Amino acid sequence: MRREFKKKSKVLLIDDNYEHLVGIRELLNIEGTFDVVGIATNVSVGLNLIKKYQPDIVLLDMNMPDKDGLQGIIEISKLNMDTKVLALSGYDDADLIFRAMKIGAKGYVLKTMASAQLIYAIEEVLNGKIYLPLALSSRFFEYFQQSFREETAKQESDEENLLSYLTQREEEVLELLTQGITYKGVANKLFISETTVKTHVNNIFQKLQVNDRTQAVLYAINNGFLTKKVKIAV
Amino acid sequence: MRREFKKKSKVLLIDDNYEHLVGIRELLNIEGTFDVVGIATNVSVGLNLIKKYQPDIVLLDMNMPDKDGLQGIIEISKLNMDTKVLALSGYDDADLIFRAMKIGAKGYVLKTMASAQLIYAIEEVLNGKIYLPLALSSRFFEYFQQSFREETAKQESDEENLLSYLTQREEEVLELLTQGITYKGVANKLFISETTVKTHVNNIFQKLQVNDRTQAVLYAINNGFLTKKVKIAV
């Protein structure tokens, strides 16, 4: 007969508010399935403790004075220790949530949330899932969609988008321009003369209302040409 | 005394599966707070019905043969009628969820989910919220973070990134190059001679291992220079 001891998960807490830190530790200790291996009131100390104790998960406060939580997430992930980060915050700031999730937080919970929900979040994250409470994911998505709104609008509205005026051939030429290829290079790739390429390029400039290839390339990239990439400010 | 009649919300259903269509209609009718103003088995017909009945919300199946659901969302949003779209799908395809949310779906629910959850989702969306069930938001976030992983890794690792070899002044020059400015323009902006700009630019080319400004600009953009923008494939 094989008896399985469920190994307690190692948790590390980072929060500049010491009372809160102790409060969570108590909560997790009472819960019984967690082992709080360390607490820290700033990121630097926290990083050292992480290296030392290799916790399964770190609860990281986002709003700290010295080094901000986002930077903390990045530095923890740089350790390459598959330590998961659950972000903690007092506010449901959409921008902060977005950025935290973007750089790899496995979840984000508010300090005001019920302790049961915190426990649940930790367990979900430990199970390899990503956990964002409904209220926060809703905020996240508003922000997320907002980020795309202008871009999408610009790209979807065929009016306005000067790229739509380009002919098939002109698009091919522009695509090669966006790879930083010279007239001669384009001519060779398309099996046409260099002069023809120049003619196409000039027409492209006219249509995109730009003066040189760099501007044309920038316009193309910023307006959804090519691999259809869209930007999000970090 | 003022009596308020809660106005029923107008709902429109689009799904190529007729049985499913009727099933949902029945469900919503029984619920009583919804008024199913129309059903359609394809997007084209659906669009006309939307124009005609101006529903508050459209339940749109993502997996349809003729015109796919994503396109449907785009076309509905192009109508500019603040009709909200709740995406419906049989599968929890992360890519599909991601793209649907990106282009503005207010929610995404699986056909296999309990009818109570569907009702709840509709109500949330009608209340102006964005609703993504936990299971799906989890999938979404995996995909979302995955999209950023390579980019982030590339940008965070200061080794490898040739941009880090640039001096302060060279970065300034490069930044201006990425705006499509000529040598002369850069010289004026930085109050230095055109020759100096050329020297800087040449040094930049050396460091970035490229041959011309277009390539330099492309390198800069693709490696997190500038406004720190990050790409997501659509």
Place this chain on the structure above:
DNA sequence: GTTGTCATAGACCATGTGGTCTATATCCGT
């Protein structure tokens, strides 16, 4: 104090780039 890096700048030259104009062949729609 010598070495190194950086920002500055001039000279010279080859070539790439952009502007303009003209011209032909093809294809499409009517």
Place this chain on the structure above:
DNA sequence: ACGGATATAGACCACATGGTCTATGACAAC
């Protein structure tokens, strides 16, 4: 059959761009 859009291409020109070499003053490092 004709006009319009498109792809092709030549000629000519002005100038922007890129390559290379040299040089100087400032400043930091050691």
